[in-house]
Amino acid sequence: MTTVQDVERSAVTGETVLEATGVTMRFGGLLAVNDVNLSVRQGEIVGLIGPNGAGKTTFFNCLTGLYKPTSGQVRFAPSPQQKVRPPYRRAWINGKRARILIEEEPDAAESAGLTPPVPSSLAPLPPKPRAVVRAGMARTFQNIRLFANMTALENVMVGRYCRTSSGALTSVLRGPKFRWEEAATRKRAQELLDFVGLGRSTEHLARNMPYGDQRRLEIARALATDPKLILLDEPTAGMNPQETRQASDLIFKIRDSGLAVVVIEHDMRFIFNLCDRVLCLVQGEALIEGTPDEVQSDPRVIEAYIGTGEDDEDERSQDDVPGEVQP
Numbered sequence: 001m002t003t004v005q006d007v008e009r010s011a012v013t014g015e016t017v018l019e020a021t022g023v024t025m026r027f028g029g030l031l032a033v034n035d036v037n038l039s040v041r042q043g044e045i046v047g048l049i050g051p052n053g054a055g056k057t058t059f060f061n062c063l064t065g066l067y068k069p070t071s072g073q074v075r076f077a078p079s080p081q082q083k084v085r086p087p088y089r090r091a092w093i094n095g096k097r098a099r100i101l102i103e104e105e106p107d108a109a110e111s112a113g114l115t116p117p118v119p120s121s122l123a124p125l126p127p128k129p130r131a132v133v134r135a136g137m138a139r140t141f142q143n144i145r146l147f148a149n150m151t152a153l154e155n156v157m158v159g160r161y162c163r164t165s166s167g168a169l170t171s172v173l174r175g176p177k178f179r180w181e182e183a184a185t186r187k188r189a190q191e192l193l194d195f196v197g198l199g200r201s202t203e204h205l206a207r208n209m210p211y212g213d214q215r216r217l218e219i220a221r222a223l224a225t226d227p228k229l230i231l232l233d234e235p236t237a238g239m240n241p242q243e244t245r246q247a248s249d250l251i252f253k254i255r256d257s258g259l260a261v262v263v264i265e266h267d268m269r270f271i272f273n274l275c276d277r278v279l280c281l282v283q284g285e286a287l288i289e290g291t292p293d294e295v296q297s298d299p300r301v302i303e304a305y306i307g308t309g310e311d312d313e314d315e316r317s318q319d320d321v322p323g324e325v326q327p
């Protein structure tokens with residue numbers, strides 16, 4: 001039988017940290033994501049590409065618990081900090097309310113139409129986005145969502161608060177525990193600003209920072225939650241080539257620190273130079289998943305991009321279309 005401790009111990013280097021199986025998301029009559037699978041291992045960078053409207057962000061939202069998929073499962077290896085519930089479900093069996101430990105009685109669980117057993121290292125995604133963050137998954141969004149009138153340091157400190165434990169009363173009274181946690185939060189936030197290359201911008205207001213710095217600040221704030229997996233939605237959108245190179249270096253650095261990274265991007269040169277594996281979605285379905293070489297040489301991928309409409313072909317930059325990528 002799998003114990004809570006087993007689940008907590010499972011997160012070791014190279015193990016699967018996220019597994020999405022048969023994820024499907026419908027918006028009324030629109031099938032935005034259809035039966036997509038993805039698994040991500042610790043220490044790897046996985047790219048998610050596809051033409052506009054392919055379902056990338058919707059799939060991201062399912063992975064991070066913002067959307068509950070219409071069907072399919074997302075499972076995650078929780079951080080030790082997360083309290084993991086034993087994998088049981090309540091169900092009616094032979095007219096009686098029963099509590100079934102799924103790992104122990106897979107047949108009974110299956111006959112009651114319940115979730116099949118989960119691998120010992122993974123647990124179902126917690127139901128609320130906040131709990132998903134506490135479990136060890138962080139993300140950034142397509143559009144910058146900083147607190148514009150707060151300093152860089154304060155923005156990162158906000159991200160840290162999901163790991164602090166001072167209650168409302170302690171915070172109001174500013175007791176010793178609160179002051180100790182505040183100092184530790186400040187110290188960690190400064191370390192993260194140094195890590196992303198913003199160590200000298202600590203006191204700058206977010207709204208006054210250059211665009212590329214704001215993007216890095218968002219990543220620092222996401223890292224402040226102590227994730228084991230970070231998901232970045234178009235981290236280089238609107239960046240100039242120098243900022244894009246710096247973003248790429250930062251993502252390598254994050255990966256080298258032991259995290260798993262999933263990135264959505266339209267910039268093909270960036271994605272093929274960065275990722276260990278790439279999943280291409282087209283019209284909500286997985287077209288191909290493979291190494292950057294396999295994906296960029298697949299004629300279906302090129303067709304999916306070129307074939308999205310001749311009218312807007314002129315508007316697309318060369319980087320938006322897959323092809324041979326030079327390192």
Ligand SMILES: Nc1ncnc2c1ncn2[C@@H]1O[C@H](COP(=O)(O)OP(=O)(O)OP(=O)(O)O)[C@@H](O)[C@H]1O
Pocket residue numbers: 027030032050051052053054055056057058059
């Ligand atoms: N909340 C929603 N309600 C209804 N339809 C939605 C919703 N979110 C997304 N869609 C639709 O689902 C499809 C996939 O959208 P999604 O934003 O996931 O694509 P994407 O690949 O991220 O696109 P882009 O690269 O342009 O950001 C689109 O047809 C979109 O209009």
